[in-house]
């Protein structure tokens with residue numbers, strides 16, 4: 001029997017906060033298969049961390065059921081915890097410990113015999129390229145190295161399923177790329193299922209096989225990044241006209257070409273019009289010919305593939321940035337990664 005890594009139905013969490021009810025997660029239905037790499041995307045307060053905390057048994061659901069690695073989160077939380085790694089938003093390692101000791105200690109915490117814990121620590125630190133710093137104090141590590149140490153600690157008991165809550169927030173782009181190289185390597189080596197939240201659209205796009213978009217406590221889309229972009233949005237076409245008046249004149253004709261989820265038509269800004277068009281590379285010549293027949297040919301035309309931000313906008317009418325979410329520029333709250 002193929003046990004699902006995650007199988008949740010109707011998972012709900014309501015917090016009571018200062019006399020009001022906050023419905024953080026509203027009926028989460030989710031199935032994740034072993035070996036999948038799933039990214040959970042959404043603005044601040046969408047309910048991503050709460051979902052993770054429910055699935056990792058740190059919180060009890062108000063309603064709904066879920067099994068994680070085959071065990072019930074309500075009735076068998078200890079069995080669930082023994083089979084998952086959870087790396088939260090804050091670094092967990094103690095500052096005044098040596099890197100290697102910290103991982104060994106975590107292994108002992110999970111009940112591994114000393115020799116096994118030491119062996120796992122060696123192997124993970126090597127895979128995560130922390131072997132060189134294994135005798136250093138945790139406090140001396142760079143932001144990226146600390147994040148990788150967190151991952152080593154989360155994986156020391158060889159769990160088949162790893163939960164990562166915003167693994168790369170606060171890292172500069174180089175450290176993020178490095179961290180991702182390691183996550184993918186671990187996955188190939190140990191066939192670990194990875195379920196992660198992220199604010200970074202570009203990394204969800206590049207690395208996740210499946211993206212769940214969450215908003216106001218609900219999953220509003222679930223597909224591959226490419227699937228989300230092509231079914232929900234279509235390609236983007238930008239046409240530049242000789243004047244704002246010409247651009248306005250072209251709008252009725254362009255409305256017939258615009259696609260998407262019903263919310264989006266062509267939008268004009270000064271002399272430029274942008275619109276979503278399915279299979280734009282093939283349809284663009286025909287579109288320009290039609291406009292030319294009306295005497296409204298554009299000066300230039302350009303197509304681009306949609307981004308996940310376009311997807312989010314198409315679904316909610318807001319961009320992730322407007323929703324108060326970190327963009328894809330990489331804020332650097334942590335020290336830069338050492339060159340390795």
Ligand SMILES: Nc1ncnc2c1ncn2[C@@H]1O[C@H](COP(=O)(O)OP(=O)(O)OP(=O)(O)O)[C@@H](O)[C@H]1O
Pocket residue numbers: 015016017022023024042043044045046047048049050051
């Ligand atoms: N312990 C709590 N008590 C009351 N409300 C809470 C609690 N934890 C979370 N919330 C609320 O639940 C909602 C969902 O929060 P959650 O942290 O799950 O969102 P998120 O999508 O992970 O956001 P972020 O991207 O900022 O981490 C928010 O409105 C939050 O304020």
